Amino acid sequence: MINTLFSHKRYSFMSSDIFEMIPDDVSSFIEENIIPIRLKKRQVLFYEGTIPSGVYILKKGKIKKYATGLNGKEHIFYLIRENGILGHHNLLCKEKYSHSAACLTDCLFHLIPKEIFFSIIENNQEILHSLLKNISHEFGVFINNSKILAQHSVRERTALSILRLDEFFEEKGCFNLSRKDHSNLVGTSIESLIRVLHDFKKEQIIEIEKNTIIIKDTKKIITAANFR
Structure with a gap:
């Protein structure tokens, strides 16, 4: 109903699944190297200012991405649900996390260590293309959020x-x-x-x-x- 009445995509939290269309050998390689992590509702996956060690694929649950102001108040700028990816932005630019991520529900993550992640995207153009599409969408949503808050x-x-x-x-x-x-x-x-x-x-x-x-x-x- 909403899709037909309201052009919402530029505000949507619905990012693409970057591992949706990958070869079986790459999928097997990822499965062999992932580290499963389970967190409870309200637990923090990573904090702003810490160093990335890999990327996280959210297999179950819901996540909020937020930045904290000088007064300690959170600004939630993006939400992630099942099959979403986290931690890739700062890993790719070799910077500390610019934001924090915490669980809105009980969650299961698959951590892909950074060495494994870099080897995957270097050898798979389809995954790299999906990753760039994902980052571009999030950037567009962030820009529109800034406009919304101001206007x-x-x-x-x-x-x-x-x-x-x-x-x-x-x-x-x-x-x-x-x-x-x-x-x-x-x-x-x-x-x-x-x-x-x-x-x-x-x-x-x-x-x-x-x-x-x-x-x-x-x-x-x-x-x-x-x-x-």
Whole structure:
């Protein structure tokens, strides 16, 4: 429904799976060299300012990517779900992590050590092409996020966040996210977010059940977002 009514791709968290189309021998090589890592909800995968040791493929769960300001407040700028890749940006440019990544749910990762990762992309143009496509999409989303924060109201940003989160969680018109994480994604205080959500509830755009938001009127939430 949202796809047909709202041109959302330039705001979407849906990155491509870079290992979707790879030869069997490469897939076997990766499987032989991965290191499985399991983390619980709210645990941190890596911190801003630390040195990358490889790239992570998220096999199960949901992840937030965020930067922390001088006041300690998080700014969530991207979300990752199953088969997404993390840690490649800073590994490729040989810099420390420019952001942190933490679990929104219990997660399973496959760590590909950096030596293995570099050998894979050096010898496989299709994977390298998919990786560049992934990075380009995330950069485009980041640029649009910057524009949104500078030019749009909290009400408009909240409406857009509901559309994006509905797509990301794939729960058919509802999603569950803490008010703290939701406000850090919108770029506002928890109190301001709650006020807007209750306005949407009064307008019969959404229903609220604890941290779960249920979209009741997709067209109205698109209108409230005021994005073209």
